Each structure stands twice: as structure tokens, then as C-alpha cells.
Amino acid sequence: MERRRRLILAIFVAFLFALSSARELKVKHRPKDINNLPIYNHTLATILVEYASAVYMSDLSELFTWTCSRCDDLTEGFEIIELIVDIQHCLQAFVGVAKNLNAVVIAFRGTQEHSIQNWVEDLFWKQLDLNYPGMPDAMVHHGFYNAYHNTTVRPGILNAVKRAQDYYGDLDIIVTGHSMGGAMAAFCGLDLTVNHKAKNVMVMTFGQPRIGNAAFASYYSQLVPNTIRVTNDHDMVPHLPPYYSYFPQKTYHHFPREVWLYNIGLGSLVYRVEKVCDVTGEDPTCSRSVSGTSISDHLNYYGVELMGETWRSCGIVMDPLVKEYGKTDLKGNFALSKEPAMPILKLKTEANDGGSRV
Numbered sequence: 001m002e003r004r005r006r007l008i009l010a011i012f013v014a015f016l017f018a019l020s021s022a023r024e025l026k027v028k029h030r031p032k033d034i035n036n037l038p039i040y041n042h043t044l045a046t047i048l049v050e051y052a053s054a055v056y057m058s059d060l061s062e063l064f065t066w067t068c069s070r071c072d073d074l075t076e077g078f079e080i081i082e083l084i085v086d087i088q089h090c091l092q093a094f095v096g097v098a099k100n101l102n103a104v105v106i107a108f109r110g111t112q113e114h115s116i117q118n119w120v121e122d123l124f125w126k127q128l129d130l131n132y133p134g135m136p137d138a139m140v141h142h143g144f145y146n147a148y149h150n151t152t153v154r155p156g157i158l159n160a161v162k163r164a165q166d167y168y169g170d171l172d173i174i175v176t177g178h179s180m181g182g183a184m185a186a187f188c189g190l191d192l193t194v195n196h197k198a199k200n201v202m203v204m205t206f207g208q209p210r211i212g213n214a215a216f217a218s219y220y221s222q223l224v225p226n227t228i229r230v231t232n233d234h235d236m237v238p239h240l241p242p243y244y245s246y247f248p249q250k251t252y253h254h255f256p257r258e259v260w261l262y263n264i265g266l267g268s269l270v271y272r273v274e275k276v277c278d279v280t281g282e283d284p285t286c287s288r289s290v291s292g293t294s295i296s297d298h299l300n301y302y303g304v305e306l307m308g309e310t311w312r313s314c315g316i317v318m319d320p321l322v323k324e325y326g327k328t329d330l331k332g333n334f335a336l337s338k339e340p341a342m343p344i345l346k347l348k349t350e351a352n353d354g355g356s357r358v
Helices: 001-019 031-036 042-054 059-066 116-123 142-147 153-167 180-193 212-223 322-327
Strands: 079-086 091-098 104-108 128-131 137-143 171-176 200-207 227-232 258-266 270-277 326-328 334-337
Touching: 031 116, 042 104, 042 171, 042 227, 059 079, 059 322, 079 153, 091 153, 091 180, 104 153, 104 180, 128 142, 137 142, 137 212, 142 153, 142 180, 153 180, 153 334, 171 180, 180 200, 180 212, 180 227, 322 326, 322 334
Parallel strands: 104 171, 171 200, 200 227, 227 258
Antiparallel strands: 079 091, 079 334, 091 104, 128 137, 258 270, 326 334
């Protein structure tokens, strides 16, 4: 049954891809915008993908103390200031300071409540149904918009960014996330820039779905020009929700700039290519040149695993001592918070050493 569902899904994606070969609606750029498009930095991408992976961890004690199995290598020494868990909506994000980047880093977790398979299938039927404030004709995906704007995640992030910059000074802000976490990261970067007048905001996402129409993509590319969307080979999620070229004003449309990772060659002579795509957001020679039928390509970028320990559960593990840093609301949503540069207790991070499952 599972194989049959996957085959039907793959055929449906290929069918939609074939329909998308008609007239294109280009994202508009002013001449000066072309020179301001971000320069892709491979080293930075390999660092940020590790943050996008770490935010999936369910052991909050290890994540908060930055001692988890994904909290080393290129992100070693990162200082978490705020870890936000919205139990009600199964969302997770953190804010901290990466001194090697001289930046505040914000990371959003991707989908976790249901399997990737079910979540992807749901995205076929989503419609543009929300006008974006202050952007005439711009429409966005209702679910992604609400996940950032109408949950406990946004106020926790904004407060933490302010505390970090009050202590460390006017640091750059880098926002990242994978899958749905990438969609939330994009809305966060826009929010920080437009509503909070933040300077030097960069957004880099991995396997991000489309989140708005062409009008939204045009506004976004002008307001948050330092944005990179990394896509991987046949990853199916960047193809969703579907792009319909025959409904140019209403269809979902990616914003620039895409960097597409893919392999060329045969047998043992296979090379990894990192292609910087054009300024339209829908470069037909990048990920749109292939069918988006792979879940495995969605779950691994630059050799880094991007998923939780379980696909179907929002369960978390937390040492009782970590409650000293916690704040919980009436709906059970909570945040672990500390002041910048404040040392934290060494916690027992093994569940069988006193940890509890929430």
C-alpha cells in the first residue's frame, strides 16, 4: 500500500510539472537589485545546515546546553539564549549567538507532527488565501504564515533577538530552517526587516516550499535581498505547493535566489554541482528542470541529516533541572531562556538519569 501511494504521488508530481511549461510570470527586480543579490557562500551553507539539523533534536536539555549529538563540529561554541517549544502547534525554534559568525542565529524546526509523506500530500491542495499586510496583491500560504505570526514562536524570538543585541551590540542576524522551518524562517526575516527595522538580516533555507504568489516574491526579494534557498536534486518539497504557469497572478512562486545541488556523472565518476540560479526565483534550469519525487533528497543536505528522531511525535525529553530556565503558559507552551553570556548548570541529559518525557 505504501509503495502504491508513493507511485501515485510521484506520477501526480510529474503531471503537475509537465503542466508548468507555459507562460511565465517573472519576479520584478529594479536594476540596482541585481547588484545586491546575495553571493552564495558554501562554507556558510555547511555551517547553517548544522543549525537547521540541531533544532530537530527532542532532548531539550542537550539542545539548551548545546551538548546534543548534532551540536558540535561547525557549530561548536554556539550559545543558546532562547529555546521555544509551541506544544499546541508542534513547533520548535531557538535563538542564540554564534561568535565565529559574529551573528545572532535563529533556527526553525521543520514538520514533525505527521510523516513527511502525509505533509507533502497535504501541500498539493493548499490555496493562497491570505493577503500580506502592506503588500498590494501579495498573497501567502495561510498555514505557514500563521505558524510564524500567530503562535508563541514569534514573540519569543523577537524578545531573544533584542536581548542578544542589547548585550553583544548590533550583530548581524541569520535566519535558517529546513522544510516548513524554512518557510517560517522566510517570514521571520521579513518581519525583522519590515516591522522591527533590523539591519543586516540574512535568510538561508534548505528544502523550503513555496510560500506566496509572484507579487509576494517580488516584494520579498526587494525587502530581504540577502536570501538564499538551497534545494537538493529531486527534493519534492521545493516543488510544492505546485506552480501553475497558466495562473500567473495566483499561483505560488518562489522568491530568489536559489542554489541547486545536484550530481553529474556515472558510476564512480560522480561530481556534486552547486548551481547558483537566476534572479526569477523559478529558474527552469535549476530544480524545476527535474521532477520533484524524492523524500530522501529532502532529508539530507550537504551530508547532514535533517529530520527528528521520530516523524510522528512531538514528544520531548527534558531534565527536571532545566525547569529553572523555563516559562510555561496556560496551554502548555514553554520557553527555556537565559540571559546572554550567563553560564548554565551542567544537566543530566540522559532520560534514565532523571530526564522526563513531556
